[in-house]
Amino acid sequence: MSLGNSQSPVGGYIGRFAPSPTGPLHFGSLVAAVASYLRAKANDGEWLVRVEDIDPPREVPGATTAILASLGAHGFEYPAPLYQSTRLDLYNQLIDELLEAGLAYRCACTRRKIEAVARRGTTGLIYPGTCRPGKANTARPGTSIRVFTGPDKACFTDELQGRQCCELETEVGDFLVRRGDGLVAYQLAVVADDHAQGITEVVRGTDLLDATHMQRHLQRLLEFQAPKYLHFPVVTDENGTKLSKQTGAAEINDKSASGNLFQALKSLQQRPHESLKTASTKDIWAWAVENWKLSALRGLQTLPDGSMMVQ
Numbered sequence: 001m002s003l004g005n006s007q008s009p010v011g012g013y014i015g016r017f018a019p020s021p022t023g024p025l026h027f028g029s030l031v032a033a034v035a036s037y038l039r040a041k042a043n044d045g046e047w048l049v050r051v052e053d054i055d056p057p058r059e060v061p062g063a064t065t066a067i068l069a070s071l072g073a074h075g076f077e078y079p080a081p082l083y084q085s086t087r088l089d090l091y092n093q094l095i096d097e098l099l100e101a102g103l104a105y106r107c108a109c110t111r112r113k114i115e116a117v118a119r120r121g122t123t124g125l126i127y128p129g130t131c132r133p134g135k136a137n138t139a140r141p142g143t144s145i146r147v148f149t150g151p152d153k154a155c156f157t158d159e160l161q162g163r164q165c166c167e168l169e170t171e172v173g174d175f176l177v178r179r180g181d182g183l184v185a186y187q188l189a190v191v192a193d194d195h196a197q198g199i200t201e202v203v204r205g206t207d208l209l210d211a212t213h214m215q216r217h218l219q220r221l222l223e224f225q226a227p228k229y230l231h232f233p234v235v236t237d238e239n240g241t242k243l244s245k246q247t248g249a250a251e252i253n254d255k256s257a258s259g260n261l262f263q264a265l266k267s268l269q270q271r272p273h274e275s276l277k278t279a280s281t282k283d284i285w286a287w288a289v290e291n292w293k294l295s296a297l298r299g300l301q302t303l304p305d306g307s308m309m310v311q
């Protein structure tokens with residue numbers, strides 16, 4: 001498909017960090033930023049920041065400013081961020097292309113109707129195809145739009161987690177690219193932008209492994225080249241719960257930037273010397289890029305929360 005032209009580099013590495021402005025950075029999201037940054041810099045690559053602000057009901061006022069201020073305080077260097085809220089026309093054009101090509105369809109099923117018949121999978125309810133064209137209840141097309149999925153098994157090799165496979169139709173079902181309230185779904189926007197920004201490798205937590213299968217499906221439908229994927233273990237608290245804004249993870253303190261970076265590196269199983277704890281962020285980054293070892297993360301299920309260790 002023609003839209004969303006990629007600015008693909010000539011062979012260079014382009015990575016990204018794509019926060020949703022649902023709250024300020026916490027230790028887990030700092031670790032995500034650090035991991036993707038180090039992977040890009042260790043590959044002499046570029047690192048882009050994309051603000052995923054296309055879900056106003058979930059957005060927290062001031063979060064974007066706070067996130068960008070934190071990245072600045074921690075010494076991340078990057079070009080001007082891309083805001084997804086400025087790109088809705090492109091996303092909707094891609095959705096129209098999918099509809100026109102018969103790869104997506106309008107769905108009038110209410111959530112209640114789906115809940116009554118659907119099984120639950122790892123990504124939520126497995127959409128049972130209730131509204132697929134040709135079924136009796138498609139007379140009144142709805143505003144939500146789903147893409148068709150098929151029964152075939154699709155696999156990819158994650159740079160850290162190895163081979164990953166999913167049978168989308170039975171494990172996820174036809175999934176939304178536009179919601180009933182007219183908002184563009186995360187999966188579609190991410191795929192559009194990873195392509196348009198020429199991202200060569202997506203580095204993010206294992207909590208998004210399931211999303212990757214959906215995103216790779218969309219790349220196939222849109223005929224976009226897939227980037228590589230690297231999912232690192234997520235940071236969990238002492239109860240094994242993933243640190244997240246939803247579970248109230250504390251905002252990182254920008255005044256302790258060096259201590260935060262030091263603990264993020266330790267959480268990522270790198271071995272910074274104690275003296276770096278109080279070094280400048282510039283010196284910490286110089287050491288971390290030089291000494292970055294992805295292999296230290298192999299085989300780990302989770303990463304420790306180092307936020308309590310920051311003095």
Ligand code: GLU
Pocket residue numbers: 017018019020052190203204208
């Ligand atoms: N915006 C997503 C989040 O904050 C991450 C998206 C991604 O890395 O693909 O969870």
